[in-house]
Amino acid sequence: MIAAIGVGVSGAAIGGAAAAGPSADPVATLRADLNAILANKGLDGASYGLIVRTASGKVLYEKNADTRLEPASNTKIFTSTTALNVLGPSYRFNTTVLDDGHRHGSVLVGSLSIRGGGDPTLLATDYDSMAAAVARSGIRAVTGNLVADDSFFDNVRLGVGWAWDDEPYYYDAQISGLNVAPNTDYDTGTVIVDTTPGAVAGVPAHINLVPATGYVHIVNRTTTTTGTHSTIDVERQHGNNTIVVNGTIGRGFGTDREWATVWQPTGYAADVFRRALRAHGVSVAGRTLLTKTPAGSTRIATHTSATLADIYIPFLKLSNNMHAETLVKTMGAVRAGHGSWPAGLGVMRPVLQGFGVDTATSVQVDGSGLSRMDYIPPRQFSNALVAVQNRPWFRTWYKALPIAGAPGRFVGGTLEYRMIGTPAQGRVHAKTGSLTGVSALSGYDVDADGHRLVFSMIENNVANFDPETVEDQVAIRLAEFSTRPGALHGIPAVPATRRGPVGVDCRTLPEARVC
Template identity: 50%
Template structure:
């Protein structure tokens, strides 16, 4: 590996109408004092427009998904699909399958309860009404390591930190694999609240003391799950006549969750399985009874990148490991990703221990992210990947994504395609900006160790200034942060939509 590149001090290699001094002014925000700020702006061809500490490695948060998604397009290809199958090595005698039934996954995060229902219908359509053996869950496509290295223990119950398995299920078309929605609805004033799950499943237990408060009272509903358990505890009060509260929560052991949905679907289609649910590998030569293919990766990129879905990144990482080394593990996946980096022009040392950026052990420099962004422009799949990035200020959730509420009504609206990133004390924005002068620039801004500032307002000011280059517009300045406005788990207003479903 070669040494670090870039400069520690601000550099305006080409003035572009005072752009360098304007960016210096934006980054002089006093709220950034003591923080580690890296910013690089360059042309697609490699000319440096602006640099500030951009060679320093940082925790990238979800900017890491740029690396994972580009590598997936390179390694797996735009036409890659996940396949889920139902198979058996047993003989069918009239309507009886005289042996075990295997449900095998390859990591598809887009399978809903309806998908397992469709697989069950295919089995029923074979004329099978009774399975004499067991229902066997085959999740051997990936390893058994469910959580990433360095992931925070206190995030473990929540959907954005769900467990990774080759056999999983999602509650809705955001495709949050390994999760359910716990829905709390008000009853009459003073009565218990009604608690249900999406999808309905007996795989989890609901332990609720939630009540219905007076109309207009505060909503204090809280949902939690203890480590190692699928018992969800629901507490607090919801106002009578108010809207239902929904919380997206990770299940414990998604293989069992998916298989439970499939068993229920078989029963609904008149197929009874005599034996218990177990885990194991599908025998070689087993006959396929049902199959389901996911959408291609080219389409899957949209919910993945627009909504910054962490589990999608981790599943793709393991899928790359399986494709290149026959091992569905983070280690094999990281090796597959690393092998693509030189081809994008990424140089120097970096460390990515997961695919999503959830880990605090991830380290990559803005210069390296910018090199990846520039290198990707030469790939035949670039237009698809570029379109899947969030677009500043576009209200449609599957267009604007995590940038849909940012930079509206500014020069950056529609002109910035970029990936966001958020952890407590960490923020990033890296992507492309089409300037008012008709030039496409690549930029990466990653900030670590912030306290008491909404860094996204600074990122927006940078992006707006870049977008207005050549227009003669006034310099965009970062709004000062109101006293007490802090970044982190206690105030999620600054976090992206992958962390807060309501945004």
């Protein structure tokens, strides 16, 4: 054990290990320690539940395990496992370019269409490749319109119970069947706003968009200063594509990078594609229409995504909300013929029941857990966690989960800075969850005897306390669990370096991706 430097409500040390006596019942000792951890004053007035089971499903500990709680991003456990079961780890998204006219030399007399298949990983470079394919086909001019077809999904862009004041921010982007992401974190439906200082103090800063687009309008209210700090704030106005950039940036600061969502992302994707066409010498005379591809159109090119197995690394490691929602709608489109939340959730329900989940005890209205209308008991998460171990795709999914204390955003993910230097480091593969007043951690822990344990903990209505302290103590204590004489017991310490800034709402830190 590391030194007792964990922090409770009062800031006092909480932790310290002792060796259990040779006659102590290890399970009884574990239960006593978990009760002591949950007695933290920081949870007074909060609602919470915890369940711990063996890999085979035997319950070792439970407290309030059947209480319905807001799970935040733990909801992705249900979404990601059912999607692997329904779509398979080798599933790929397709985006297709088509024409509906006839050609006179290099002129297409008709319209050019780009039809989305829900791919949440499309980059500007992918649109460039598709534009290059159009040019290689011999087309240099299109007399008709550019059709952007997002009909693989319905036109409901935001989920039930999502907070209206969150929608300008990267974690709450609109869902479309035709997307573009600005980076290889694949934050689909967002644009990166880079702000750099001007040449001299007193002038406005320079603002650059990634990818380049004219689909959003920038209002620059920035000022360059002589310092080395930045107070830049980026926010898209609700209901439109005006992005206001406020604040100051010092000459010695470098680049301030922020993310903003885009209103109506289909049009954003079409704008990026039109620019790519122009760059490859292909002009489109008509307007951009957001509608279905005309019947009888002929395929020119298709972009195929990476496999679902590969996409799951950024999805689960970084807890990408938009990927989760895309998967729900894709399941609906593939299995029920309708790419909507109700259809996708309807496909998920019997699969979850096959995992031993009692869906009558739970409410799930989206795929990511952004909704405040999701209510799921810890026991039901544990049922799924036990059941999926026997699925052929389990290793793919287990690898994609965040790993406690493992360096690297695409390895440790949202657990990269937690439980470092403790017995839980490298042993916990689990999904985090965080909303204001909500925290959760559910997954797997390897105990001191090398046996896998299953656990699920959710806390709601938490105020003026960091609940991840308790979650980490639970996970560390499970990693210490052993049936051997003299095993460690007690309330474990939590390292002070377990993550980044303490007390900052995760949703304000796009680079942290901790929701």
